[in-house]
Amino acid sequence: xxxxxxxxxxxxxxxxxxxxxxxxxxxxxxxxxxxxxxxxxxxxxxxxxxxxxxxxxxxxxxxxxxxxxxxxxxxxxxxxxxxxxxxxxxxxxxxxxxxxxxxxxxxxxxxxxxxxxxxxxxxxxxxxxxxxxxxxxxxxxxxxxxxxxxxxxxxxxxxxxxxxxxxxxxxxxxxxxxxxxxxxxxxxx
Amino acid sequence: xxxxxxxxxxxxxxxxxxxxxxxxxxxxxxxxxxxxxxxxxxxxxxxxxxxxxxxxxxxxxxxxxxxxxxxxxxxxxxxxxxxxxxxxxxxxxxxxxxxxxxxxxxxxxxxxxxxxxxxxxxxxxxxxxxxxxxxxxxxxxxxxxxxxxxxxxxxxxxxxxxxxxxxxxxxxxxxxxxxxxxxxxxxxx
Numbered sequence: 001x002x003x004x005x006x007x008x009x010x011x012x013x014x015x016x017x018x019x020x021x022x023x024x025x026x027x028x029x030x031x032x033x034x035x036x037x038x039x040x041x042x043x044x045x046x047x048x049x050x051x052x053x054x055x056x057x058x059x060x061x062x063x064x065x066x067x068x069x070x071x072x073x074x075x076x077x078x079x080x081x082x083x084x085x086x087x088x089x090x091x092x093x094x095x096x097x098x099x100x101x102x103x104x105x106x107x108x109x110x111x112x113x114x115x116x117x118x119x120x121x122x123x124x125x126x127x128x129x130x131x132x133x134x135x136x137x138x139x140x141x142x143x144x145x146x147x148x149x150x151x152x153x154x155x156x157x158x159x160x161x162x163x164x165x166x167x168x169x170x171x172x173x174x175x176x177x178x179x180x181x182x183x184x185x186x187x188x189x
Numbered sequence: 190x191x192x193x194x195x196x197x198x199x200x201x202x203x204x205x206x207x208x209x210x211x212x213x214x215x216x217x218x219x220x221x222x223x224x225x226x227x228x229x230x231x232x233x234x235x236x237x238x239x240x241x242x243x244x245x246x247x248x249x250x251x252x253x254x255x256x257x258x259x260x261x262x263x264x265x266x267x268x269x270x271x272x273x274x275x276x277x278x279x280x281x282x283x284x285x286x287x288x289x290x291x292x293x294x295x296x297x298x299x300x301x302x303x304x305x306x307x308x309x310x311x312x313x314x315x316x317x318x319x320x321x322x323x324x325x326x327x328x329x330x331x332x333x334x335x336x337x338x339x340x341x342x343x344x345x346x347x348x349x350x351x352x353x354x355x356x357x358x359x360x361x362x363x364x365x366x367x368x369x370x371x372x373x374x375x376x377x378x
Contacts (some may be wrong), residue, residue: 180309
């Protein structure tokens with residue numbers, strides 16, 4: 001049953017993600033790929049859409065996957081699922097949040113979760129990198145093709161703009177889209 | 190209850206968080222300055238110190254930071270009803286926006302110029318992910334346990350296809366055990 005599946009999958013994603021923004025990526029990637037709802041390339045495209053539209057990534061992607069697989073009701077199920085764990089946990093914690101904040105158990109769990117998220121995003125980076133640079137599978141021959149060189153050049157430029165100039169994500173997306181279009185037509189990719 | 194602090198009706202809460210949801214691009218941490226401005230400075234519903242507390246709680250509870258923060262502030266101001274309306278408000282803009290986009294995105298993706306744009310954008314998104322990875326690495330504890338967990342989480346998912354959920358749960362458990370053990374030793378000494 002697709003609606004239950006959507007609800008339950010996004011409930012798990014909501015319940016097991018700690019931290020904002022890209023901390024959600026590894027779990028979302030694992031789940032939507034396992035279900036065949038999206039490929040890595042489609043997911044990466046959607047990250048760009050999500051950065052350029054309002055609201056949290058988790059809500060954006062649950063709404064999108066929900067609509068794609070189950071229409072409006074699918075979108076409601078998926079989005080409700082991703083929000084529900086937050087909602088329940090916050091209502092439970094809010095009453096005793098001083099105690100929660102001072103809690104040694106919470107600090108302990110977080111001391112394990114923070115490095116885990118770093119490692120998991122590292123793993124997601126590898127698979128996204130593969131989808132970006134080697135969409136047809138890893139091969140030595142691929143690195144002399146125009147798409148590889150173009151991707152590498154855009155990637156390097158954006159990395160520099162992010163780390164040296166602290167450019168806003170939306171500008172990164174707009175600029176790399178413009179470069180993609182220019183290179184695409186120039187080389188007839 | 191203090192009388193001089195205005196507490197916000199459900200409708201006011203809904204509308205304030207609707208605006209916050211509608212004007213945050215990228216979600217998560219991008220939302221915090223907006224919450225500070227709207228909820229603390231303009232409405233004076235909470236203080237700036239409260240916002241810091243709220244962010245700390247939102248980070249160490251499951252789910253998207255923006256949802257956690259909205260639910261928490263709503264609850265603080267007017268209980269469960271407040272929590273419901275604040276959360277609904279923050280989610281609704283991105284839900285509606287993606288719902289509208291998802292019906293056209295697939296057709297849109299077939300346009301040649303859009304294909305080229307996404308080709309460029311995927312390389313840009315990879316750079317954004319690496320920037321997020323570096324930010325999260327900086328915020329992460331830097332001790333031997335943390336490095337081991339990081340490497341283990343990375344390897345488990347990148348090379349051994351271990352479930353992301355399992356990795357998250359195990360790392361939390363290891364962090365908890367390590368913290369409690371250290372505390373036990375301190376107590377004994």
